[in-house]
Amino acid sequence: MFLISWNVAGWSSTTQAIRESFGSIHDFFACTEADIICLQECKGSLAKLNSSPVDMGASDPPMSRRPVVAPLKRLAALQARQGSDGSVEDGVSAASSGGGGGSNDGINGWESFWSFSGKQHRGFNGVVTFAREGLTWRCDSRPFSQDEFNEEGRAVVTHHSAFVLVNVYVPNARGGARHTFKLRFLHALEEKMEQLRKETGKPVILVGDLNMTYRAHDAAWSLRRIHLGTLLQLQAFAETKGDAEWAAAFPNLPKAALHRVANMIANHLCGQVQEIAASMESGTATAASPSSPMLPSPTASLCGTGVVSTDAGVNTDCNTVDRKALQRLCALLPSRGSSGIGKGGHSFGAPPLPLRAFYDAGFRCVHASEFVKGFPCPHNSELYAVVHFCGLAPHPDASAEYMGRLLQLHLPTSSLPVPLRLPWKTATDVPVRRTGLSRVRMWDTFLLTKEMIDVWSTTPADSPLIDAMLLCEAERPALRPYCPCPYTCWDQSRNRRHENEGTRLDYILVDSALLPAVVCRTETANNVFAGVPERGLSASTAPQSSADREEFFSELQGACYRDGVMRAMANGTYPPAPFDGSGMPALSEQARELCFAGLPSTGFFVTPPQLSDHIGVGLLMNLAALGLAGELLQRSGKVVEDHKCMYRPPVSLRTFFAAATAKNALAPVATPSEQRKEAADGQGACEAEGRLSGHKRGPDSAASLSALGSRTSARDEPEMADARTRVGTVVARGDAERCIIDVD
Structure with a gap:
């Protein structure tokens, strides 16, 4: 199971850029190989979603209205791989080649769950979770007991067979003006997650733009x-x-x-x-x-x-x-x-x-x-x-x-010393465990290592060894596995991504129960740009001699800095924003493929700056490690909505008849004698139904069909009858009056 979280800074504008470069949202999603995609700051409104689903990014436009783009090599490779396996996934179908896929009624193979802000903040905030069809059992767009938090459209909760997923966009304190509101929102979020654990008995995954940093690095x-x-x-x-x-x-x-x-x-x-x-x-x-x-x-x-x-x-x-x-x-x-x-x-x-x-x-x-x-x-x-x-x-x-x-860590703050970086210990260097509303520990999946999971699985949950390992990793300047200067957001108005001067605001946190399923971050192309030489960085956090000078200043002007810039800008394939007001240039052919490099894997989803000022983060999980209960199961029946949030495409005539075609394609074709009998029975049933409703069946449809039949030659008639049979109708040949009978 592969999960992505991404602040898109306006999904409507992002989808426009996606379609210009990738043809459709469907194909873009297919190339990520994700099962669930959580988006923050989608903006918009419920009214716009219902009136203009294509503009809101809930649907793809018809094929005739899509930009013509060159075929994606990654998409073709996925199709070939699935074809060789003898299976075709809903998200990657043969219709996807050449920028196709999807339909005008939602994104083919996906369901979406939206939360929008109310009147006071209309057009701002907003979150949406896209999930493969059938993977979501229950959803809630207003999960908080306090209306003031629901009114800002900052969270949507979706329930799945193995976990409960909380997709959240935490408020920005705006230089202190909303600092108190942000703290109260975070407390309400903490309470909600604990409530979900108790009510469902399932572990929680928290994803989103948390608008905070907790490590210096x-x-x-x-x-x-x-x-x-x-x-x-x-x-x-x-x-x-x-x-x-x-x-x-x-x-x-x-x-x-x-x-x-x-x-x-x-x-x-x-x-x-x-x-x-x-x-x-x-x-x-x-x-x-x-x-x-x-x-x-x-x-x-x-x-x-x-x-x-x-x-x-x-x-x-x-x-x-x-x-x-x-x-x-x-x-x-x-x-x-x-x-x-x-x-x-x-x-x-x-x-x-x-x-x-x-x-x-x-x-x-x-x-x-x-x-x-x-x-x-x-x-x-x-x-x-x-x-x-x-x-x-x-x-x-x-x-x-x-x-x-x-x-459940006592992280460095301004009221405490920062002793782990200093060579001389002080009397206050005693770590103390910090606990919140829950006894369940959550884990930052970006920092998780296999060593941590192994220690957690073999030692008591309250072991100080686990705390020491986590604190050491939180204080480590150079992450292991190597991932230099790991930031997810930059000030693009001043081209700070070009210098990789950014922050890590986007997280995926999981409860301890899901740890065995986490596939830890590795040195894949999305975490370390392809072509970067292997860096043998020391595990020490303090230099021991002048020979370590290059490593010490690596983040300032050395290898870490260069490698971080190379990843953020795809080694120059993602160009900086021009200052002449002309806007971001179009993506090159190479850049279209690079953002998917290394996926699916835990770590970064390095999207180009044309799409957002954030990049995405991903989590790869092997749910089979949790046993049968850990598999993502398809729901039976409809989604349970605590509050309405699932996008349902309007049922158009084209959609109605397309569904009828698919449904009746499996129906057996009757022999001519059986067709005559069914037609006669059906005609009688129609007349009986008319009498019960107080009126007679009108001759319009029969007359029009009779006229159509009179213009059809004997040579064409068998083909016409066969075609009508395939679309769920039966034509009784030889009768003076024809009648359309639903096979079902």
Whole structure:
């Protein structure tokens, strides 16, 4: 079973691009070899779905209205493979060649389940799950008990024989404006998943754009937060350790470089405090009372992140400074402008106040993007070295805390040190398990390794060995198997994908019960671009000698950076967006095939930038490993809908008669004598039915058929009769009046 999750940033526009390059949604889906495809941010509305299903991407247009595209080699290979096996899958049929497949009444072989936002947010958000016909037993487009969450169209739940699938698009906190709403939504989601486990007895799979990061390495180094507590630890070590001991432990971070970066950050915070103080004097401060928290200035928010939102405009759970502490800092600082700290500049001299003063006042993080220079230079190398040891995920602590509850891990946050990257242990280096509403542990399938699954299957569920392995993997700069700089979303308005400066926002999480079925990520072409040489990266997270310098800076300007860019841009096959307003160029023939390379497999689905600013993520499962109960079974009967969400194509005349043709093709053909008898009986039945309904059967149809028969020659009559028999009608030859009888 292969599952894909993908934020499409508007399914209507994405389907238009898909049809221009691949001919039809049907053929695009077929090339993925997926069984279930979950899409987020599909946008649109229920009214548009019903009135324009083709525009909404719920149906493919008729063959005559589809763009003419070159045949897909992958599709032809799939057809040939299935033909040699003696089977033809619903999703890949002979009609699919040359950009065909599907029909005007839905996407052939697929069912879709939609959730749209209400009036207040109409046209935004929205999620849809496409599944192979018959695999979905039950669905719900309004799964929450709170209407405010259902009204935004952010989740659809589908029930399958082996698991319950939750497809979700988590709110963006919008620089802090909706931070509280996002936290309440996440709590409601956690409650819903636990409710589903108890009600169904099945494990849960959570997929979607979670709009959060929880590992430092879920984002490019320039987008991460710098943890001031760890930076202070480094400063303390630099003061207490000798030069030789320091150089042996930190060969790529000289003491002088650490001193310059620390001074730069302290000077930056001085300017930020002065800016907040000025806003307090002018009456525009965010705090309303002496005891209320003071937050960072909006000007020090998302520098360099763009649509790759980190919700960092107001870090309500990171930098919370009360008014009195701020006033004490202001009293110790020189007047604004006299300190020589210019806005937008970097000062490396001694700051008016030490970094410790700001940390004690409540400042916990700064964003590395505030200090990055736009060109390679020694300054960026020094800053990168500090981020390597002090970096946190770019999203606020609430993201790591939420993921920590699902994964049952105590993940690094700004309120705790980050000890795993430092060579000297501290007294606070004791991991503590974090639990949420459920006792069921979920797993990030992208990070899963066979070693983890083996340990889980042979040790108690609460074994500290499992926690240690998971934390080690969460802190590992270079993933094993190799997957350099693994991001799923970029700011395409500034061509950040071209530099692979992005974040990993898209996840597939599974309950522990499904672990035996997970086929772990490997170095397939979708995770490591084809042609990338094998990288023998060290398992150590800290460099031990100067010989490791290239590996240490690999993410900045070395192999990891180059390989990550190569995968994100398909080695130049995916061109960057032009700045002349002409829009994204059409996909090349080579690019059409590359996005499917390596599928089906766990990891990335590297879609071209013409389709979305996100790429997809995939999960491959061998459900046979779970036993008979783990197989994806076809449902019997109709889908149970807790709330209406399944798209049902309108029954057109063409569809009606096509179904009748298929149904009656298997009916036995009667002999001429039997046909005459059935015709006579049928005529009597028709007349009886007419009498019961209070009117006689009209002669229109019989007359028209009689006239048609009179214009048919004796030579043509047998062919006409045979054709009508095939479409479910019987013609009684030799009678003065003909009658159409349904074979059934």
